[in-house]
Amino acid sequence: MSSNIIKFVHEDQIVEVENPDPNEILLNYIRTNLKKTGTKEGCAEGGCGACTVVLGELKNNKINYSAVNSCIMFLPTLQGKQLILVEDLVSKNGSLHPVQEAMVNYHGSQCGFCTPGFVMSLFAMFKNHSKFKDNIIKDSIAGNLCRCTGYKPIIKAANSLNSKNKIDHFTKNKQNTITLLKKIKDESIVIYKKDKRYFAPRYVQELKKILKKNINSHLLSGGTDLSLVVTKERKDINSVIYMNSINELNYIRNNNNYIEVGATTSLIELESYIEKYYPDFTNILKRYGSVQIRNVATVAGNIATASPIGDTLPLLLSLDAKVVLKSIKKTKIVPLNDFFIDYRKTKLKKGQFIDSIRIPLFPKNIFKAYKISKRFDDDISSVCASFNLEVINKKIKNIRIAYGGMASIPKRAKYCEKILLHSLITEQIINKAQEALEKDFKPISDMRASRKYRMEVAKNLLHKCFLEITQKKLIRVNN
Ligand SMILES: Cc1cc2nc3c(=O)[nH]c(=O)nc-3n(C[C@H](O)[C@H](O)[C@H](O)COP(=O)(O)OP(=O)(O)OC[C@H]3O[C@@H](n4cnc5c(N)ncnc54)[C@H](O)[C@@H]3O)c2cc1C
Ligand code: FES
Ligand code: FES
Numbered sequence: 001m002s003s004n005i006i007k008f009v010h011e012d013q014i015v016e017v018e019n020p021d022p023n024e025i026l027l028n029y030i031r032t033n034l035k036k037t038g039t040k041e042g043c044a045e046g047g048c049g050a051c052t053v054v055l056g057e058l059k060n061n062k063i064n065y066s067a068v069n070s071c072i073m074f075l076p077t078l079q080g081k082q083l084i085l086v087e088d089l090v091s092k093n094g095s096l097h098p099v100q101e102a103m104v105n106y107h108g109s110q111c112g113f114c115t116p117g118f119v120m121s122l123f124a125m126f127k128n129h130s131k132f133k134d135n136i137i138k139d140s141i142a143g144n145l146c147r148c149t150g151y152k153p154i155i156k157a158a159n160s161l162n163s164k165n166k167i168d169h170f171t172k173n174k175q176n177t178i179t180l181l182k183k184i185k186d187e188s189i190v191i192y193k194k195d196k197r198y199f200a201p202r203y204v205q206e207l208k209k210i211l212k213k214n215i216n217s218h219l220l221s222g223g224t225d226l227s228l229v230v231t232k233e234r235k236d237i238n239s240v241i242y243m244n245s246i247n248e249l250n251y252i253r254n255n256n257n258y259i260e261v262g263a264t265t266s267l268i269e270l271e272s273y274i275e276k277y278y279p280d281f282t283n284i285l286k287r288y289g290s291v292q293i294r295n296v297a298t299v300a301g302n303i304a305t306a307s308p309i310g311d312t313l314p315l316l317l318s319l320d321a322k323v324v325l326k327s328i329k330k331t332k333i334v335p336l337n338d339f340f341i342d343y344r345k346t347k348l349k350k351g352q353f354i355d356s357i358r359i360p361l362f363p364k365n366i367f368k369a370y371k372i373s374k375r376f377d378d379d380i381s382s383v384c385a386s387f388n389l390e391v392i393n394k395k396i397k398n399i400r401i402a403y404g405g406m407a408s409i410p411k412r413a414k415y416c417e418k419i420l421l422h423s424l425i426t427e428q429i430i431n432k433a434q435e436a437l438e439k440d441f442k443p444i445s446d447m448r449a450s451r452k453y454r455m456e457v458a459k460n461l462l463h464k465c466f467l468e469i470t471q472k473k474l475i476r477v478n479n
Contacts (some may be wrong), residue, residue, distance in 0.1 A: 002188040006075065009036070009056070009082040009180045012173065020075050022191055022198030022240055023230050025066045026069040027051045030085060036118045038086035039070060044231045044292055046224055047071045047378065049144030052117040054326070055123050056082030058181040063174060064267075066295040066332075067124035069143075072227040074220070074295070076191060076198050077242055083179055084170075086116035089123060098164040099123045099157075106157035110130055110148040118144045122158050127170070132162050142377040143290020189242075200242040204249065207353070210241055210327045215350050217241045221264060222296035224289065227306050244296070249355065259359045260324075263300035269311075270299060277361060280369040280386075281315055287371055288312075290378045294377070300354040301337070301348050306346045306409060309381045309448075313340075313410035315369050317402035318386035326355040333358075340409040365390045366469060370461045374448065381405050382449035385461040389420075391469065396420050405449070406441040406458055415439040416462070430466050434459040 008019045020029075026234045030039050030053070042050035051071040051245040055078075063082065073084070089097035096104070099122045109115040118141060125132060125140035129248055137158040146154065170177070189200035197214065201207040217239040220226055229235050243249065244264045251262040252273045259277065261270055271294060288294055288311050302310045303323060316336050323339055327334045329353060336357075339347050348354070369386040373379040384404035390397040399420050401413040415436040423429045443454035468475055 001185075002190040004189070004191045006189065006404055007184045008080065009177060010085075010183070011031040011088060012176060012180070013178055014184060015083075015305050017075065017290065017391065019191055019193055021193050022074065022076055022185045022196045023072060023236055025227070025231060026053070026073040026075050026077040026078060029075045029355050030070060030083075034085075036085050036087050040113055040116060041071055041119075042113070044071045044447075045226045045228055046143075046289070048114070049141075049290065049292060050114055052120040052292055053086075054084040054120050054127075056084060056177065056181070059182075060176065063177060063181070065124050065127040067121045067140075067143075068295055069292045070476075072223060072231060074198075074223060074227065074230075074240070076189060076200065077220075077223070077244070079189055079200060079245065080181070080186065081182060084120075084123070086119055089119065097123065098161060099126055102157040102160045102164070103154070106153050106160060108154040108157040114144060114146045114149075118146065118154055122154075122161070124207040124291070125158070126161055126168075127439065130131060130166070132158055138457070139286065140291055143292045171318065188385065189245075195238055196236065198242070198310040199240070200245045202245055202247070204246060204326070204355075207241065207243070207246060208326075209212060212328050218273075219243055219304070219353055221298040221301040224293050224294075224297040225301060227345045241351070243300075244298075244398075252403060254361075256361065258361055261267050261299055261357045261359065263356055264298060264353045267294040267297050267299065267302075270274055274359075278315075278319070278367045278369075280367055284311055284315060284369050284371050284384070287377060287379075293378075295341065297358050303336070303357065304346065304348060304354060308407060309384065309392060309405045310342065311371060311381055311384055311409060314384050314386040314402040314404040316357070316359065317410055317412055318369075318388040318400040319362070319367070320400060321360070322358040323354055324358065325351045325352050327382055331355070337412060340411075343408040348419075361390060362390070368465050368468065372457050372461070380448070383454050383461070384410075385458060385465075387462075387465045391425065394425050396425065398424055401462070403441065403458055405448060406443045406454060411441070413437060413440040425466055430463060434462055437462065 004019045018342045040050040042048035046069040052067050052069045121141050151288040188202050201208045220240050221243045249262040249264040253260045271285040302312045321336045322332050367388050371381050372383045373381050386402050389399040399417050416433045419433045419436045437458050443451050445451045
């Protein structure tokens with residue numbers, strides 16, 4: 001059974017939208033159709049947080065709250081969720097939500113343009129954590145920009161929530177919301193609107209059938225890359241297949257040899273899971289976009305874009321990850337090292353999709369990763385480097401090194417690896433390995449960094465990795 005009616009919960013009711021435009025952006029719908037203008041548009045590309053709203057989703061009979069950027073979300077993807085806007089935070093009796101009250105009491109707002117976005121990010125934090133430590137507060141608002149108040153009063157406001165009662169009107173109304181969310185059937189969505197099509201299958205089998213008939217469709221996961229075609233390039237996407245309603249592909253499994261990440265698993269889920277195995281993977285993910293981005297974006301989407309500065313890609317390359325590709329009839333497992341062909345080109349063929357990513361476990365190895373960007377938070381890498389090696393008695397037994405931002409694709413540093421393999425860690429060998437990077441890479445100059453800067457940074461990161469190993473301590477500014 002499929003439907004062309006999008007159903008979601010808002011203001012304690014089920015809202016239905018019949019046959020919407022598949023390219024309709026949620027922010028436009030909120031401001032134009034719902035006529036709620038608290039949610040603002042700043043950048044229209046997920047970078048400023050002014051458009052932040054919170055989505056409630058039912059998982060194991062509980063509501064999961066996540067902050068998202070409504071400016072880069074397509075309206076049909078709201079199916080089956082609860083939409084919470086800044087206006088909804090005020091109780092029916094007119095009293096402000098504790099988060100709003102704190103922002104008033106601590107003077108967290110001047111011109112006010114960014115304020116609804118901050119309030120919604122802090123609201124998601126309020127619902128998801130029991131204690132609001134400094135790192136949690138900073139992480140929660142890293143995707144929100146304020147140009148006039150400054151961040152100190154906002155951080156103080158967030159801190160003051162530690163002494164507030166956690167039971168708000170959403171907690172009191174939880175059972176009713178769960179009942180409403182359960183009433184919205186888990187239907188597949190199929191929309192035909194003029195020359196545009198939108199499909200949201202619920203199962204892999206269904207996805208395969210749709211793909212067979214709509215081979216030229218664009219696969220949509222978190223949409224943090226694809227949606228910009230509409231919001232920034234101002235083009236239409238005529239046929240879309242939404243992957244993230246397929247729960248079957250939302251998993252993280254571990255068979256002690258590798259971690260398998262299903263294609264629709266969000267980065268935020270991976271971020272907490274992988275910390276135990278590869279803490280630096282989590283450190284890099286924490287600096288990947290913002291919470292709003294990581295709540296929806298996927299590793300599969302990151303891999304499929306094949307961006308030379310995609311942050312998970314050098315990490316996955318150094319960990320020798322494999323991509324499980326599926327098509328209507330076949331399954332293929334491709335080493336990530338062979339997956340990227342050229343600038344933003346991969347081996348993915350029409351009719352194929354990424355089903356999962358396998359990340360090997362190296363319990364004896366040292367794994368390190370570094371991201372260099374102009375801004376610490378919410379910025380794309382200039383250079384990203386990742387090292388995975390085993391050292392026995394100061395000798396390197398096996399090693400994989402990969403860099404992002406150094407070539408047209410994310411790439412292993414094979415010459416550099418060759419110098420280091422089976423060598424004792426000495427200053428001389430590190431110098432030689434640094435020189436070998438000149439053979440491995442010919443980086444370009446662009447607005448993020450010059451060619452010279454990139455090469456210098458790549459060499460320094462290699463040096464830093466070995467200093468950290470030999471001195472047995474981290475040399476980090478922020479983490
Ligand atoms: C504000 C902002 C900040 C960002 N910061 C970072 C950052 O710090 N680091 C970084 O690396 N990236 C960053 N990005 C880029 C983007 O978030 C990533 O590329 C992201 O991983 C894409 O995942 P997604 O699920 O949103 O993909 P989508 O946008 O849904 O899709 C991206 C591409 O992948 C394809 N695709 C999606 N799923 C599949 C699948 N299962 N099988 C085959 N193809 C598929 C789509 O067809 C599309 O071509 C940022 C983006 C924004 C807007
Ligand atoms: S308007 Fe800037 S993040 Fe959405
Ligand atoms: S209060 Fe003006 S931008 Fe934040």
